[in-house]
Amino acid sequence: MTPRVLPYLLALALTVVVLGVGAAAFAPPAAAQPAPAQVKPLPRSATPAGKDVSDRDVVTKRDAAGQVPATGKPRTSTGTALAFWLFAAITIGGSIFVITRKNLITAVMGMVGTFFGLAALYMLLYAHFLAVIQMLVYAGAIMVLFVFVIMILNKPEDEPYATKGRAGKAVAGLAMAYLIYRLASVLLSVDRNVTAAQLAAPAPTAEGYDWGSTAAVGWNLFNEYLFPFEAVSILLLVAVVGAIAVARPLKDDDGEVLPPGDGGRGAGGA
Amino acid sequence: MLMNIGFGHFLVLAAVLFAIGAAGVLLRKNVLIIMMSIELMLNAANLTIITFARMHGDLGGHSFAMVVIAVAAAEVAVGLAIVVAIFRTRRHADVDKLNILKH
Amino acid sequence: MTFSSGDLVYVAPFLVLAASGVLLVLAEAFFAGKDRSALAGLTVAGALASSVVSVVLYRQMGPSEAKLLFSEMLIADRTGYVLTALFGVVAALAALLAPAHQRAHGWVIGEDYGILLLAASGMVILAQAANLATVFLGVETMSIAVYVMTALRRRSRRGNEAALKYFLMGAFATGFLLYGMALVYGAVGTTSMVHIQGRLASGDLGLLTVGMFLMVAAFAFKVAAVPFHMWAPDAYEGAPTPVTAFMAAAVKAAAVAAMIRVFGQFMGGDRLPYGVIGWASPLVVLAAITITVGNIAAIRQDNIKRMLAYSSISHGGVLLVGLCAMGLGAKSGQASLLYYLIAYSLTTMGAFAVVAYVGNRDNERLDIDQWAGLASRHPAAALAMTVCLLALGGMPPTGGFFAKFYVFKSAMDTQDQQLLWLVAIGVVNSAISIFYYLRLVTAMYFKDARIEIAPTRSAALAFVMAVCPLVILEMGIFPGWWLSL
Structure with a gap:
């Protein structure tokens, strides 16, 4: 398998998985607005399994003291879940676009998609101000900077994938894959230790x-x-x-010369 | 699992994003794509920070994330300047072709 | 929680450096097309002023007194002020090297000086950091400034190739550093390092371990520990020699300073470093590989800058040994590390000063063979280089000997002597390293010159070449005062 095909397959597989998971989560279309949604993961509770299909849209009920009741099984609202999967798909899809596209402008557009998805995810996490900053600074300023430099360089790639040091990179990649695998289990276990107070909407x-x-x-x-x-x-x-x-520009430097022993032809290469 | 979105979901999403960014750095050879991949990694870290800020109810995480965004912008500016300088002296920006300095 | 202006006094070294950096950036506008040596003078003044302020503050602090500043963002203690004074001195020495080298090699760029001081201000933040946010900020201020300085010789294709490699590697490492910090933050719920120890009981050890390992990897990038060292030889060779000196001496010292804070002090002690989950476990392995690979690679180099680069990689390994010893509870760990950092930084500055002196516009003379016969024509330069090389090799009576001796001794002081094997590796490697240092000494003293040597003459350069070896000798003959810092 050539190194050219591999990332595409990887991208395809990941996109299918993410979109498939998102589609499986699809439910009544009350979802498109992420902002007011709440994140309510499942805390450890004594509810027996199998009784939980009825109350889909019930957001966690809080009693007067602000405590999540120990009996009812708190759930994320369908809207939140849907929004999460939608924007997760946009984020991951955009980032895969970035690392697989040959055309730099396309990659930048994927990057903007990623930033948009991330901003929406920040909203889900109650980071409203940061969501705005994310759009303004990243999508608005940094990506424009990238586009300018791409226009200055204006060179298509002949062979986009780096081929040097493949063995070292393979080792690094394997190490990374293992790390992410181990990390995922650690990260998912975070939810097990979450307290009810942490789940409630922040005061x-x-x-x-x-x-x-x-x-x-x-x-x-x-x-x-x-x-x-x-x-x-x-x-x-x-x-x-x-x-x-x-x-x-180089011509602005008065009296500078190219240091000798510096690879032959003069600077500028023209 | 699917309809109960917990903090773990956000964290795993961030980890996947981080891995994609790291893969981009290792696989691609165009400098600009590598820099964008590094930005992906920083954003993944930011998503992690903001998720934990929400979890711990600590606004300091938000301020930290703001600092990170500023740092990322500065880094991009300097990186792109170096790319432009390279381009002025050799008319390309391929990492693989940078081989004057021997190993 | 609130701001008190009294805190400003304790960050005076940072303020002096930052203010003079801003001033120099402005001053550059008035020096377009003129002689920039005056800028170098201002830089030296600013850097030394910050060192003096550090010394004054050092004398005001009690031996084990520590004061938290700006809602626990920074910490003021004697360790911090020793390091800030060191960074000021190294920045001043680097500024002294710059004017002659700029003129000789045709890269007269005034921005170099302002950015040098701003880089030093980032290092000072690192030396006083008490919060993961300030650690991150310090690392980035320093790194971004040094990327720029590496790229400043813009007509040199070596220069900008080195800058790009350094930048990409460094930014990649930044990603790991930040992700590691994010996970540590998640585990303990705060970025304030003062509270990390206290919150361990309720923290998530899994997250903490992964986060710490990622941070270890990122800092290993910054100190150029094997296998994260690939950028160092290229960056050191391609950067202008004064910048290389600053990178090798100060950037490495600042990275180690940050590690002293993060790992040695706040994550050290009796709980975190040990066992499979501790940060010391990967660090001892990295230290052993770094010392060995750095030395073996240095033997093969014919280019002096690359040889010094690999030698500095192996010195980074010894510094990691000291860090492990400190984290594992050796009482003398911190003092020996500070001594090593001072000795190593000054030696490196001295060695690169001689490299800058010997080269000129037509020939940088980086090949070891081209140094043949230096002793007969320029005995003082050869003597200075010899002292520096002996110090790097850890020979008495230089400070390099005691530096290695005390670090290894503190490693022996750890419980059950668990670092004994590491010390053995370190000692064997010190013996090996003598070989390639002596190769250059042999070339200078026992071979005849084949080409005429026309060095870069400059009073400032000669001053650095004289002062560094003298201080190193003084450190070796009277080490007591330096160790009590």
Whole structure:
């Protein structure tokens, strides 16, 4: 099997699995709006199995004290589940697009899809402000930067897959696959230790702002994260100055010469 | 499992995204695709952080994720600048063809 | 939770570095087309000022006093100030190397100085970090600045090839670092490292283990430990020599500083490092492989920069031994690590200063054979290089000897002497390393020059070449004061 075909097969298989799983979850179309949905995983409860088909749309009932009752079996609403699978499919599908496409612009579009899916998933996790930032910064700014550079370079690839050091990469890939396999079991077991309080919709912050809203994140950013927030400016300054210093046209440097012993022909290659 | 979306689902999704990004770095040889794959990895980490922030009810995770987004933007800017500089001196951007420095 | 302006005093080294970095970036606008040596002077002043401030703060802190700053984002203690002072000094030395090299090799770019100081400010964040967020921020500030510095010699195809390789590898490692941090955060529910120990009982050990292993791998990238070392020889060879010196000395020291904080102090102790789930288990294996592979690869190199690169890889392995010893509870672990970092950084700066001195515009003279006969024409340079090489090889009476001695001694101090095998590997490798260091010494002293040597002359360069070997000798003859830091 050539290395050219393998990623396509991989992509196809993964897409089929993800979409199939999403389709299996398909239920009445009350779903398309992710924002108000709630995430209610299954805590350990004493409910016997097999009695749970009736109350599909019941979101966790909370008693007056805000506790999830120990008897009823809390479920995610169908809308939430559907939204999750839909946006998970978009995220994974987009990312597979990125690593398999020959055409760079197509890859960028896959990337934008991934960012859109991720922003929607952030909404499901009550990270509303970050969802907006994700769209603005990643899809709006970073991907545009990519598109500009692609237009500057404007070169199609003749052979998109790296062939050097295949053995080392195979070992690295196997190690990674094993790691992900082990990791998945660890990650899924997180749900077993989740408490009812963690499942409930998050309470407003101590300052009275909705959890995950702009005000709440801003409060945290300017109190707990004040130092990193200010210090990021140093990093951004390095990036701005550095990017200009590295990428400005060569003719601007007065009196620079190509260091000898530097691979033959002059710089610029023209 | 399918209709009961828990934190585990988000976390596994993030792990898969991370793996796809890492696979892209290892398999592809166009620098821009490799950089996009690295962005995928950072986004997977961000999704993990935000999921855990929700789970622990800790808004600090959101602030951390904001810092990560800023860092990622800076990294992309510098990386693309280096790609442009490479392109100025050799008219291509293939990782496999960069072999002046011997091993 | 609230901001108090009193905290600002304790981060004064960072503020001085960042402010002078910003100032230099601005000053560059007024130096277009003029002599940029004045910028180097400003850089040295800023870096040394931050070192002086660090020393003052060091003297104000009690020996085991620690103060948490900015809602537990940073920590101020003596360890941190020793490291910040070191980073300031190394940045100053790197700035001294730069003007002569820039003129000689035609890459007169003023941005180099500002970015150098901003990189140092990232390292200072690392040295004082008490939160995973600040660790991440420090690593990235430092790394991004150094990617830029590697790429600054823009007409050199070696230079930008090295920069791209370094960038891609480094960014890949960043992904692992961040994912590891995310999992640790999930396990303990906080990014504040001060609380990680306390929350272990209720934490998810599975997540924590995977997260720690990913972080170990990412830091192994940054210190160039085998098998994550592929970028180092290429980046060291392709970068301009002053930048290479800064990378080899300061970036490695900063990565180790971060590891001292994350693993040695906050995840150390009696619970985490041990057994199958502990971070020390992969780290000892990495240390053993790194020392051995780095040395064996160094023997085969004919290019001096690549030889020094592999030698610095194997030194990274010894530093990892010290980290394991510290995490496993050796009392002298931290002091020996600090001593090693100081000795190693200064030695590396000295060695690369001589490399920068010997080369000139027509010929960088990176081949070992081209150094033949250096001793007869330029005895002082040859002597400086010899002292540095002996220190790197761990020979008395240089500081390099005591550095290795104390690190291995602290490894022996661990319970049940469980690092004995690692110490044996380290000692055998030190003996092997003498071979390739002496190869260069032999070339300088016992072979005749085949081509005329026209070195890059500069007072600043000569100063670095004189000071580094002298301090290393002083460290070797009177190690007591340095060890008490």
